Amino acid sequence: MTAAIRIALADDQALVRAGLRALLERLGGIEIAFETDDGAALLQQLAASPVDVVLSDVRMPGTGGIDALTALRQRGDTTPVLLLTTFDDSDLLLRATEAGAQGFLLKDAAPEDLHDAIVRVAAGETLLQPVSTEPVRARFRFRDETPPSDSFSEREVSILRLLAGGYSNKEIARTLFLAEGTVKNYVSTILDKLGTRDRTRAVLKAITLRII
Incomplete structure (x- = not known):
């Protein structure tokens, strides 16, 4: 039996976290190791409880997803990070790429696409194309x-x-x-x-x- 993929879930909205938890548990193969409502708490808990994938909102009060990702990489933690956002913004994609994200998805992605993204990111793939990548290529x-x-x-x-x-x-x-x-x-x-x-x-x- 294949072990479930352990993920850390970070989003400042409790309803969003509850929805994502219910969705992922229904689709199966994924275990929510812990939840946080900001990037600082995420960093603290990851130090004590390693996971297979981090699923984090980009914009959160205090330490956002990209800042948390940057801090994670600076301390040598290579845990794959999949960032979620409601903003169709190529600049965010660029910043996520520069920070070392393995995945970047819009929150309106289909449930099956999110599940597939987590599985693929956990397997070492990179998924960074939910919005136009032309600004990235131009830069x-x-x-x-x-x-x-x-x-x-x-x-x-x-x-x-x-x-x-x-x-x-x-x-x-x-x-x-x-x-x-x-x-x-x-x-x-x-x-x-x-x-x-x-x-x-x-x-x-x-x-x-x-x-x-």
């Missing part, structure tokens, strides 16, 4: 648009997405359950395929070429 556009020398495997794309989130080789290895040396080899291959000298240029070019 990060890279001058070299030469096509890559070869296609990218699903694993290489996953690593590129984690590189875009600011993850180190060690953090990527822990997230994808790989040896750090294996990740280093993947990164070298990615740089070669993109014809770039460093990770930052690789991420910028991958965004420009729509690889990620």
Whole structure:
């Protein structure tokens, strides 16, 4: 029997939390480990009770979802974070991406889509396309648009997405359950395929070429 995905739920509205809990428990395969009503409490509880995925509202009084995510990454916690918002705002998507979010969804997404997003994020995927990504691509556009020398495997794309989130080789290895040396080899291959000298240029070019 597959173990349930443990999630932390953060939203300042009690009714929203209750609705999300009921929805996710009805769909099955997900366990709400704990709930909080702000980002500061979320950070505190995560330190004592690790989870598989954090499901957090973007806008909360005090410490919002993106600020909490930033603090989480700064202390070395790579727990996947799925952010929810009622705002169809490309700038929020950009900020979520820069902070290292694995997922970003609008609150009016279908229940099945939310459930699927949690499952996929828990499995290491990145879901950051609920709104127009063009402002993101425009901001990060890279001058070299030469096509890559070869296609990218699903694993290489996953690593590129984690590189875009600011993850180190060690953090990527822990997230994808790989040896750090294996990740280093993947990164070298990615740089070669993109014809770039460093990770930052690789991420910028991958965004420009729509690889990620």
